[in-house]
Amino acid sequence: MSTGWPRARAGQAIGLLGGSFDPAHEGHMAITLEAIRRFRLDRVWWMVSPGNPLKARRPAPMPQRIAQAEAVARHPRIQVTDIEARLGTRYTAQTIARLTARYPGIDFIWLMGADNLVQLHRWQDWHRIVETVPMGVFARPGDRLSARLSRAARVYRAAQLPMGSAEALARSQAPAWCFVNLPMSAVSSTAIRAGGDWPSSGRKLAKP
Ligand SMILES: Nc1ncnc2c1ncn2[C@@H]1O[C@H](COP(=O)(O)OP(=O)(O)OP(=O)(O)O)[C@@H](O)[C@H]1O
Ligand SMILES: O=C(O)c1ccc[n+]([C@@H]2O[C@H](COP(=O)([O-])O)[C@@H](O)[C@H]2O)c1
Numbered sequence: 001m002s003t004g005w006p007r008a009r010a011g012q013a014i015g016l017l018g019g020s021f022d023p024a025h026e027g028h029m030a031i032t033l034e035a036i037r038r039f040r041l042d043r044v045w046w047m048v049s050p051g052n053p054l055k056a057r058r059p060a061p062m063p064q065r066i067a068q069a070e071a072v073a074r075h076p077r078i079q080v081t082d083i084e085a086r087l088g089t090r091y092t093a094q095t096i097a098r099l100t101a102r103y104p105g106i107d108f109i110w111l112m113g114a115d116n117l118v119q120l121h122r123w124q125d126w127h128r129i130v131e132t133v134p135m136g137v138f139a140r141p142g143d144r145l146s147a148r149l150s151r152a153a154r155v156y157r158a159a160q161l162p163m164g165s166a167e168a169l170a171r172s173q174a175p176a177w178c179f180v181n182l183p184m185s186a187v188s189s190t191a192i193r194a195g196g197d198w199p200s201s202g203r204k205l206a207k208p
Helices: 026-039 062-072 083-087 092-102 114-118 126-132 144-148 151-155 163-171 189-194
Strands: 013-019 043-048 078-081 107-113 135-138 177-180
Touching: 013 026, 013 092, 013 163, 026 043, 026 062, 026 107, 026 135, 026 163, 026 177, 043 062, 043 083, 062 078, 083 092, 092 107, 092 126, 107 114, 107 163, 114 135, 114 144, 126 151, 163 177
Parallel strands: 013 043, 013 107, 043 078, 107 135, 135 177
Antiparallel strands: none
């Protein structure tokens, strides 16, 4: 169930995979399962975003994206949530601040693909994000090198854990981040929409 506040027990390590999920796909599953294994996570919450602040395109309606994500995320450790819609947040820094206050005693870790590390310095309060929660970053075709050279990677180079220490990440004090190389998946929501298999194709916001 995606509605209601997800449950968490003090001491758990929970990964947050924020995304448009427009639609969800095997790439999301691949990095989630890898995160659970490598970072020893108790749960991963797929936080279906009301709308990425940097994307001009309007996503499909929340209920549709949530229902489809639930169909993809059939795993006992994955929870699909509408937390950001409940909190009224779209900016990750705000979401994380609210979650850490609401769930004391939980070790949250932010998960994202390499494409998002490349543009992390454009996010609202991005330093605050990096200094609040550890981050797991996953290789994505075309973005591996640019992620390593990204502004965020350069600024926080000293806080990078080697992949061999990934299991310590969730219990580490931020700033701490780890880049995970894995068999990369070229799947993307963009490609699925382009194939016409997802009904939201082509809708644009009047003004970005
Ligand atoms: N194939 C993949 N490999 C690695 N990371 C991925 C992959 N697909 C999605 N992610 C990551 O999952 C998170 C949510 O992604 P999102 O829902 O935007 O899917 P997307 O395929 O990137 O969508 P779009 O093509 O519309 O940008 C992001 O951090 C993204 O980088
Ligand atoms: O906080 C921001 O400024 C910000 C800017 C861009 C993206 N994000 C978040 O990054 C996550 C991944 O977004 P997306 O659209 O690539 O799936 C999602 O949770 C977004 O809300 C957040």
